[in-house]
Amino acid sequence: MKNVSRSSTLLTVAALAATTLAMAPAAHAVTPETATLSFDCGSYGSGTATLKATQDGTAATIDLSTTAVTAPLPVGANSVRSTLTLARNGTDTATFTGSSNPAIPAGGAVSTGPLAGTVAAGDSLEAKTLTVVVFGITARCTATSPQNPGPFVF
Template sequence: MKHARLGAGAALAVSALLAVGVAQAPLAGAVSPGTATVAFDCGSYGSGSATLTASQDGTTATITLSTSAITAPFEISADSVSSNLTMTNTDGSTVSFTGGSNPDIPAGGAVSTGPLTGTVAAGENLSATSLTVTVFGITATCTATSAQTPPFSF
């Protein structure tokens, strides 16, 4: 009987140690960092900085973007913007993030879009390189003029 109690106690101790180890392990599939900045030139629509916020769930990543490079000439209602953000991996491959969501944007306000959704693989290090934003059939094409700081690691 004494050995049964000792065996049960040892099993309980091992289980507790494993639970602590799992709780302290990093989350698999988490993007790092959560926020980055980049500058865009959007031709006649303007130029300026952009803030990108990323999240990840498995192989699906979402990015929201707000940029002063494009300002709304008039009020834009929610879900009127269609966007495509191209990000380049360190190996030269690209990943597209697309979406058709935006909050209400007041006249003169910076354009915000997202979530933009794309598929990522573990180990990819992505930086924004281009952006297209379409509002009411008018498309602004933007090119990154600075390196994204820092790149997103998936």
């Protein structure tokens, strides 16, 4: 009798575990996770940018590194304010902002992020403009190429 009740208990536990896994929310993923594009920042320069996106529910972040803007002097950590504007589904825009960056040496490419924004399931986002503020100086950049391999889809 003990073996039967032990077997029943194990089967019940296994069934509950399987049900729990089946009912767990699906992990949110963004594809592609990484994209590249080119920016023109006027007198501040032009160059390529790499964007890395992550998603957690409706919250999303994008880390950005670009050779289009370089630091004229050493820049301390967490002192670059950035705003990345992306076309959303071809009809709207999404804005990602942040003031987080690693220390950047003089002449180094600007890296910033995570830039935080909000997304909905199925959103397709493609970078259009970038504003970077360093030492109170604002560089406004415009995308000159589409994202490669394509827009982020959340």
